[in-house]
Amino acid sequence: MFPAPFDYHRPGSLDETLVLLAQYGGDARVLAGGQSLIPAMRFRLARPAVLVDINQLDELAYVREVDGMLAIGALARDAALERSSLIESSYPLLFDTSAVVADPVVRQMGTVVGSLCHNDPSGDWSVTALASRAQVVVRGSTGTRVVPIDEFLVDSFSTAVAEGEIALEVRFPSPPPRTSGSYQKIERKVGDFATSAAAAQITLGDDGTVAQIGIAIGAAGPTATRVADAESALRGIKPTKDAIRAAADAARKIADPVADPRGSVEFKKDMAGVLVGRALLAAFERLGVGGLR
Amino acid sequence: MKISVTVNGKRYERDVEPRTLLAYFLRESLGLTGTHVGCDTSSCGVCVVVLDGEKAVKSCTMLAVMADGHEIMTIEGLVQGGVLHPLQQGFWDQHGLQCGYCTPGMMMTSWVLLKQNPNPSEAEIREGLSGNLCRCTGYQNIVKAVEQAAAAMQPQPVETVA
Numbered sequence: 149m150f151p152a153p154f155d156y157h158r159p160g161s162l163d164e165t166l167v168l169l170a171q172y173g174g175d176a177r178v179l180a181g182g183q184s185l186i187p188a189m190r191f192r193l194a195r196p197a198v199l200v201d202i203n204q205l206d207e208l209a210y211v212r213e214v215d216g217m218l219a220i221g222a223l224a225r226d227a228a229l230e231r232s233s234l235i236e237s238s239y240p241l242l243f244d245t246s247a248v249v250a251d252p253v254v255r256q257m258g259t260v261v262g263s264l265c266h267n268d269p270s271g272d273w274s275v276t277a278l279a280s281r282a283q284v285v286v287r288g289s290t291g292t293r294v295v296p297i298d299e300f301l302v303d304s305f306s307t308a309v310a311e312g313e314i315a316l317e318v319r320f321p322s323p324p325p326r327t328s329g330s331y332q333k334i335e336r337k338v339g340d341f342a343t344s345a346a347a348a349q350i351t352l353g354d355d356g357t358v359a360q361i362g363i364a365i366g367a368a369g370p371t372a373t374r375v376a377d378a379e380s381a382l383r384g385i386k387p388t389k390d391a392i393r394a395a396a397d398a399a400r401k402i403a404d405p406v407a408d409p410r411g412s413v414e415f416k417k418d419m420a421g422v423l424v425g426r427a428l429l430a431a432f433e434r435l436g437v438g439g440l441r
Numbered sequence: 442m443k444i445s446v447t448v449n450g451k452r453y454e455r456d457v458e459p460r461t462l463l464a465y466f467l468r469e470s471l472g473l474t475g476t477h478v479g480c481d482t483s484s485c486g487v488c489v490v491v492l493d494g495e496k497a498v499k500s501c502t503m504l505a506v507m508a509d510g511h512e513i514m515t516i517e518g519l520v521q522g523g524v525l526h527p528l529q530q531g532f533w534d535q536h537g538l539q540c541g542y543c544t545p546g547m548m549m550t551s552w553v554l555l556k557q558n559p560n561p562s563e564a565e566i567r568e569g570l571s572g573n574l575c576r577c578t579g580y581q582n583i584v585k586a587v588e589q590a591a592a593a594m595q596p597q598p599v600e601t602v603a
Binding site (some may be wrong): 150152154155156158179182186187189191194201203224227237250251252253254270338339 | 458461462465496498502518550557
């Protein structure tokens with residue numbers, strides 16, 4: 149099916165974009181890669197009256213480190229991360245994620261920020277953004293605000309971006325030394341939505357205890373979900389098999405998936421636990437901590 | 442809306458509705474029916490075309506207006522002067538198709554894959570084509586076809602005269 153009719157604008161500058169978004173308010177949607185929005189419009193799940201296409205704003209296609217943060221602009225494609233030596237060497241959780249979003253062709257158009265804005269309950273980037281405590285830079289005609297990811301992901305297909313605003317950038321804190329992470333995903337086939345997914349990022353202190361930790365699960369609730377009890381199970385201690393098991397159990401408990409052809413509620417809850425366990429094991433092993441299996 | 446798109450080196454100016462999808466623009470406005478439509482939901486990859494010589498894109502999930510001012514290459518653009526492109530020759534020689542419906546998308550995805558990675562391993566070819574579905578071949582001969590094309594496209598060693 150074709151999308152319902154809409155008016156199309158292709159601004160040549162960010163200022164022009166903000167004027168259009170202010171003018172059309174809730175009738176407008178920002179179009180970046182279009183890999184979620186266009187299918188949603190074709191299924192008539194989304195019927196924006198106005199599309200504001202930002203694909204001409206090449207200045208938003210960056211992936212760069214600034215002030216202790218990795219900044220990813222609104223027009224940076226998934227494939228840019230997958231092919232970045234900086235991401236491969238310094239951001240293992242992001243690198244893992246970039247290789248399993250949708251399929252390799254979709255990743256050439258799809259954007260990280262667009263995925264966060266779409267906020268599909270089964271999206272990948274929202275899970276990873278929670279585990280790595282990302283922030284989203286949101287701009288409107290009256291100014292810019294920086295929104296922690298926990299507040300950004302409001303509900304299924306709903307974010308903190310208000311009418312007249314655009315999400316300009318997502319920022320991932322640059323991992324301190326002795327940090328690693330892992331993204332784990334079960335999918336029926338490449339390109340399908342996740343049956344279940346989990347992300348973990350860990351920073352070890354000099355004494356080998358867990359100094360910082362982020363754990364989140366996907367396809368297990370209205371949005372990606374932080375598993376705070378799993379984080380608590382490991383924070384401040386040296387990792388043990390029992391602590392990892394406790395973290396996995398916390399994920400099983402909090403997971404709130406829906407049954408669909410990918411699996412029953414019971415199965416998906418169990419997988420949330422299994423994948424949190426695998427993500428933690430992988431992250432610890434990447435940090436040279438073994439003996440946890 | 443008036444758009445100007447260069448397809449296979451030829452510039453076309455057309456008036457399109459903003460909601461027109463690129464795959465339908467190519468097929469119905471330009472008559473280039475080599476680009477197929479399969480699932481129509483960006484899952485199967487039969488509609489893949491090359492954008493600006495660098496991105497493989499699913500043309501059922503891109504608006505024609507997004508291609509305004511850009512260059513598109515379709516399967517019709519592969520053959521040069523009546524000579525098959527190494528990818529086409531590879532699919533021919535290795536029997537990389539049965540019904541042929543997925544073949545244009547396979548070739549356009551492979552074209553970008555080989556541009557980014559001229560000497561891919563079998564695993565890299567399979568990964569690179571994982572967003573393109575074939576329901577006939579079991580992929581084995583498709584992988585062989587891309588391997589043959591990669592080998593044929595390697596820069597030839599220059600013979601030096603002592």
